[in-house]
Amino acid sequence: MLSKKEVASSIDHTNLSPSATSEDIKRLCQEAVQNKFKAVCVNSCYTRLASTFLKDTSVLTCTVVGFPLGAMAREAKAYEAEFAVKNGAQEIDMVQNIGALKENRYHDLQKDIEAVVNQGVPTKVILETCLLTEEEIVTACKIAQKAGAHFVKTSTGYSVRGATIEDVQLMKKTVPDLKVKAAGGIKTFEQAVTMIEAGADRIGASRSLEIIK
Numbered sequence: 607m608l609s610k611k612e613v614a615s616s617i618d619h620t621n622l623s624p625s626a627t628s629e630d631i632k633r634l635c636q637e638a639v640q641n642k643f644k645a646v647c648v649n650s651c652y653t654r655l656a657s658t659f660l661k662d663t664s665v666l667t668c669t670v671v672g673f674p675l676g677a678m679a680r681e682a683k684a685y686e687a688e689f690a691v692k693n694g695a696q697e698i699d700m701v702q703n704i705g706a707l708k709e710n711r712y713h714d715l716q717k718d719i720e721a722v723v724n725q726g727v728p729t730k731v732i733l734e735t736c737l738l739t740e741e742e743i744v745t746a747c748k749i750a751q752k753a754g755a756h757f758v759k760t761s762t763g764y765s766v767r768g769a770t771i772e773d774v775q776l777m778k779k780t781v782p783d784l785k786v787k788a789a790g791g792i793k794t795f796e797q798a799v800t801m802i803e804a805g806a807d808r809i810g811a812s813r814s815l816e817i818i819k
Contacts, residue, residue, distance in 0.1 A: 608802060613809070616806075616807065616809050617811055618644060618699075619641075619812075620647040620763075620814075628655060631646075631655050638814075645665060649670060657695065657696075669697075671687045671698050671699070671722055673701055674764040675701060676732070680714075690725075695727060698728070698729045700730070700731060701762060702732060704738075706718065707738070707749075717753075719753035723754040730757035732789075733760060744780045750784070757786065760786075760790060761789050762789075768789060768790020768792065774805050774806050775805055786807055787808040788804075789811070793816060797817075798811070
């Protein structure tokens with residue numbers, strides 16, 4: 607069994623609520639530092655606040671792009687990612703263009719991801735696996751890898767369900783050279799450990815304190 611310290615070091619402590627306030631984000635950052643989480647994950651309007659708070663700590667600043675639908679124009683995603691990096695983002699979690707995947711517009715999907723990857727920081731591609739078939743998950747993983755992404759991620763946490771063990775296992779099997787982030791619905795220590803044992807390298811959670819305590 608993994609230790610709480612080991613699990614904590616894999617957690618992206620997350621607050622993507624539309625009603626989150628500056629004080630909420632400061633608290634998120636403070637909790638991440640105190641508990642030695644890997645990163646905080648915030649909406650782009652709070653990137654500068656989070657990165658400033660976390661300066662000179664080991665906790666990374668991660669920003670979401672094209673969140674939560676992924677249906678924004680490629681140029682909009684590129685600008686949001688560029689803005690985030692300029693304001694201190696060290697990682698980007700972007701939502702892929704799900705419609706492009708389903709229409710077999712694989713070139714468009716790859717370019718969509720590349721537009722964010724080209725901003726120069728590690729990029730996690732959110733697949734939203736609950737909306738995909740197994741075949742589509744495999745295809746999306748391979749395109750993310752071809753586009754230069756560093757992670758594939760299961761979910762936004764804002765759709766019909768979050769991560770499953772089966773999704774994580776399939777993603778890791780498909781692109782073993784990429785890292786996998788499991789997110790959405792992970793609320794307990796046991797769930798987090800199960801995801802890591804299934805192949806997840808990172809856990810996205812808004813209930814991180816419950817997970818480790």
